[in-house]
Amino acid sequence: MGETGFFSMVILCILVVLWGEWKVLEWIWWRPKKLERHLMVQGIKVTPYKLLLGDLKEFLSLFKEAKSKPMNLSHDIVPRVFLFHLQIIQKYGKLSAFWLGTTPVLYIMDPNLIREIMSNKFGHFEKIKGFGLARYFIGGVAVYEGEKWAKHRRIINPAFHVEKLKRMLSAFYTSSNEMVSKWEKLVTSAGSFELDVWPELQYLTGDVISRAAFGSSYEEGKRIFKLQDEQGQLIIQALQTAFIPGFSLLPTKRNRRIKEIHKEVRALLMGIINKRQQTMRVTEASNDDLLGLLLESNDKEIQENKNKNVGMSIEEVIEECKLFYFAGQETTSVLLVWTMVVLSMHLEWQVRAREEVLQVFGKNHPDYDGLNHLKIVTMILYEVLRLYPPVLYLSRCTNKNIKLGEISLPPGIQVMLPIVLLHHDQEVWGEDAKEFKPERFAEGISKATKNQVSFLPFGWGPRICIGQQFALTEAKMALAMILQRFAFELSPSYAHAPATIITLHPQHGAQIILHKL
Numbered sequence: 001m002g003e004t005g006f007f008s009m010v011i012l013c014i015l016v017v018l019w020g021e022w023k024v025l026e027w028i029w030w031r032p033k034k035l036e037r038h039l040m041v042q043g044i045k046v047t048p049y050k051l052l053l054g055d056l057k058e059f060l061s062l063f064k065e066a067k068s069k070p071m072n073l074s075h076d077i078v079p080r081v082f083l084f085h086l087q088i089i090q091k092y093g094k095l096s097a098f099w100l101g102t103t104p105v106l107y108i109m110d111p112n113l114i115r116e117i118m119s120n121k122f123g124h125f126e127k128i129k130g131f132g133l134a135r136y137f138i139g140g141v142a143v144y145e146g147e148k149w150a151k152h153r154r155i156i157n158p159a160f161h162v163e164k165l166k167r168m169l170s171a172f173y174t175s176s177n178e179m180v181s182k183w184e185k186l187v188t189s190a191g192s193f194e195l196d197v198w199p200e201l202q203y204l205t206g207d208v209i210s211r212a213a214f215g216s217s218y219e220e221g222k223r224i225f226k227l228q229d230e231q232g233q234l235i236i237q238a239l240q241t242a243f244i245p246g247f248s249l250l251p252t253k254r255n256r257r258i259k260e261i262h263k264e265v266r267a268l269l270m271g272i273i274n275k276r277q278q279t280m281r282v283t284e285a286s287n288d289d290l291l292g293l294l295l296e297s298n299d300k301e302i303q304e305n306k307n308k309n310v311g312m313s314i315e316e317v318i319e320e321c322k323l324f325y326f327a328g329q330e331t332t333s334v335l336l337v338w339t340m341v342v343l344s345m346h347l348e349w350q351v352r353a354r355e356e357v358l359q360v361f362g363k364n365h366p367d368y369d370g371l372n373h374l375k376i377v378t379m380i381l382y383e384v385l386r387l388y389p390p391v392l393y394l395s396r397c398t399n400k401n402i403k404l405g406e407i408s409l410p411p412g413i414q415v416m417l418p419i420v421l422l423h424h425d426q427e428v429w430g431e432d433a434k435e436f437k438p439e440r441f442a443e444g445i446s447k448a449t450k451n452q453v454s455f456l457p458f459g460w461g462p463r464i465c466i467g468q469q470f471a472l473t474e475a476k477m478a479l480a481m482i483l484q485r486f487a488f489e490l491s492p493s494y495a496h497a498p499a500t501i502i503t504l505h506p507q508h509g510a511q512i513i514l515h516k517l
Contacts, residue, residue: 027102053101054101062087082392094109115453127145156320157466172208173477175208180486187514195511195512201337205474206329228326232502265322280299295317330502330503340482341490354483358484360373366476392418393418
């Protein structure tokens with residue numbers, strides 16, 4: 001290489017280094033400061049920006065502090081489960097922002113602005129893509145956008161039609177009956193028994209979704225549930241390093257295990273799907289489970305359009321099955337455990353719910369029409385979902401310059417809809433917002449919310465949870481069968497400690513004393 005060529009290489013190397021340094025500076029300083037100015041000039045208060053980490057240190061410190069001890073026996077759970085966000089809003093106001101690494105996150109608590117975001121008519125707000133490892137856990141219709149989301153939603157919809165839901169009722173009954181029969185044996189001798197119902201209800205909803213999703217393959221389904229539960233715990237731990245670029249690619253023990261579970265779950269689901277497809281080719285038997293209904297709907301989509309690319313690929317079917325599992329098991333178990341805790345705190349409502357169940361069913365098997373006529377039980381479930389929402393917040397990200405109400409937002413701004421704050425907001429629900437009052441739902445959700453978008457346990461708008469009726473019907477079945485056979489109260493050993501582990505769990509379990517009726 002000549003002298004000229006050597007100097008050219010040196011200059012090129014210097015330029016590459018300078019370009020890299022400029023990109024890093026843009027990422028960790030110039031871009032965040034530009035976005036900060038954009039928000040502040042509109043009167044939006046933003047926490048002081050801290051290089052690279054943002055508010056992560058403060059968030060983790062307050063999160064750890066809040067989890068360190070149980071709370072008083074009340075429904076004012078926000079200071080324990082959402083302490084960091086509560087303090088930011090108390091200090092800076094409802095329309096304020098904090099830093100998630102180098103990204104500003106804007107709180108949105110105005111029901112009118114929430115309606116605009118959740119309706120997303122022009123596709124301005126997208127779901128947060130998540131960090132590297134998240135793709136191994138949650139996928140499918142929950143994270144897709146645009147045409148792909150529309151296609152998957154269209155194919156999945158028939159599986160959740162009310163007539164198909166009725167056909168899954170036997171799965172709900174079988175699993176619930178196994179659980180309450182087991183409980184009856186525990187209380188036979190003394191007439192009462194103390195039990196941590198949290199693992200029991202997790203097992204119940206895992207069993208239900210295994211039967212409802214995979215029918216005769218539900219034992220294989222249980223293995224998937226256990227693996228996903230382990231993976232969820234690992235993903236939560238990994239969130240603490242999610243802001244570090246490339247960390248998810250490092251071959252750490254945790255990262256390797258997350259990927260191993262992904263491969264094993266995929267292999268198990270592939271085996272179940274292949275067996276089901278072979279069965280469907282040789283028999284005209286009806287499909288009463290979610291997998292069969294999904295494959296049936298997918299085949300119909302392909303045949304009607306005479307184009308294989310119109311339907312879902314096997315990989316996409318696998319992702320939807322994983323989503324069935326997580327969403328179907330997790331949210332219903334959370335709803336049931338907090339319902340049992342709350343009804344143990346408010347025995348008068350437990351009595352009213354039991355009287356209604358016995359009036360509708362007596363000691364007979366609950367049926368679909370009867371479950372839909374349980375007005376008091378429905379009011380109770382809605383109020384529990386308001387006070388103890390399974391998911392504490394929703395996030396969206398701007399993908400272009402947009403106008404939200406009077407606010408101008410550039411691309412790259414995250415908006416947070418803090419569901420738990422909204423559900424406990426006295427300006428929205430009245431001075432009794434932190435109290436358990438199921439009667440506020442006596443005339444339905446619209447009346448309770450005054451037609452505002454302020455009740456979001458299943459989301460809202462076109463992306464509202466497709467399985468909400470599945471979850472509510474399952475919860476009504478289990479609760480009705482428990483109320484038919486038991487009275488229950490909190491044990492003295494119960495520690496009230498709601499905590500976020502993806503969804504809102506009882507940190508130290510839910511110790512309940514069961515009394516056989």
